[in-house]
Amino acid sequence: MPRSTVTYAEVKATADALSADGKLPIVARVLDRAGLPPGTSTIVHRHLKTWRDAQPPVERPAPRSSDDLSAAAQEAPDESAEGGDAIEIERLARELDGVQQRISELETSLGEARNRTVAAQVTALEALLEARDHTIAALRSDLRAVRAERDEARQALGEAKEPREAR
Known part of the structure; x- marks a missing residue:
């Protein structure tokens, strides 16, 4: 049975450790690193979102002019690509967390x-059983009535035969 109490402190400590290792803290990594079952992903997602919102924004110094921008792009094209990749990875991680949250919600709904x-x-099925029981009771009642009529008919027939035999 999955743990129902995952604390913000656990998620924060795990997210901080992942960040320190240079890994982007996403729900799957937090679950894995903290040893939490997949059934706790919804609460981990909430705590991870709170943790992300509390993180200071990453500031990148902007060049002052278009000449500075061109020079910076020529000097460090790999750095620009890595920064763009980091932003894209962060966006994808948030999107993945949203998808995982939606999956959890859909699993719950399902x-x-x-x-x-x-x-x-x-x-x-209970209604069908009840109807069957009523049908059986009605048939038994009808059967008792038919048997009673039969017995009465036999008795009347027997009585009708007695006066003839007496003659």
């Missing part, structure tokens, strides 16, 4: 829908 479906099927 479980609830299955429970409702099973409950509806059980209710329908």
Whole structure:
């Protein structure tokens, strides 16, 4: 059974450790590093979002003029690409977290829908059983009535034969 109490402190410590290792803290990595079951991804996602919101924005010094920009681009093209990659990775990580959150919500909804479906099927089957029981009771009552009529007919027939035999 998944743990139901994942604290912000656990997620923060794990996210800080991942960041210190140069890895982007995403839900899957936090779950793995902290040894948490996948069923806790929703709460981890919430705590990780709080942790991200508390992080200071990454400031990159901007060149002062277009000449400075061109010079900076020529001097360090790899650095610009890495910065762009880091921003893209961060965007994708946030998108992935959102997708994981949506998957968790859909899994919960699916479980609830299955429970409702099973409950509806059980209710329908109970109604069928009740109808069957009423039908059986009605048939038994009819059978008793037919047997009583038969017995009365036999008795009347027996009584009708007695006066003839007496003659």
